[in-house]
Amino acid sequence: MSEPEQTPEQPPGRPPGQGWGRAPASPALLTAAVVVGLVAGWLARPVSTAWLGSAPVVTWVQPTLLAMLALVIGVTARHTHTALQVRREPMEPHRAVNRLAFGRASAYVGALVGAGYAGYALSWLGLNAELAGQRMLWSGLAALAGVGVVACGLLLxxxxxVPGDDSDA
Structure with missing residues (x-):
């Protein structure tokens, strides 16, 4: 007896009716990205000081670029929502999958990078080093912009x- 043939709409191991990528971004993976980012950011100062003799400098550029990325993702999410949900315009499947993948990847990377900047900012607490306050400020703003990237990625x-999709998971 042969196994039933799988179609591209029905991935192996999924219940019938659940196609590729139907499950939303995993909270467990987002949490893991945050934990890894916090630890890596926390370790960035002592490791770079030991290896390079100084800690990385964070300026206005990092939070600005992350905020601009969040803006682009947010605008894309708004346009996608308007086209699919409000005007109910058809979208080419590959374009929808690309946007879905971009949104999900943005959420994961935003969590990792934002938490990394948060960990770096926290590593400066209580230190009277030169530029510690500036590094904490810009790292904190970059962490907030990273939260914006996560939120906009999840919105995208x-x-x-698809309108009428009964999956609220």
Whole structure:
């Protein structure tokens, strides 16, 4: 007896009716990215000081670029939501999958990078080093911008849902 043939719409190991990528971004993976980012950011100061003799300098550029990235992702999410949910315009499947993948990847990377900047900012607490306050300020703002990237990435992923999709997971 042969196994039933799998179609591209039905991935192996998934219940019938659940296609590729239907599950939203995993909270467990987002949490893992945050934990890894916090630890890596916390270790960035002592490791770079030991190896290079000085800690990395964070300026206005890092939070600005992350905020601009969040803006681009947010605008894309808004356009996608308007096209699919409000005007109910058809979208080419590959374009929808690309946006879904971009939104999900943005959420994971935003969590990792934002938490990394948060960990770096926390590593400066209580130190009277030169530029410690400046590094904490810009790292904290970069961490907030990273939260914006996560939020906009999740919004973009949600905007890619097909109208009438009963999956609220």
């Amino acid at each position: 992923e949600r905007a890619c849902r």
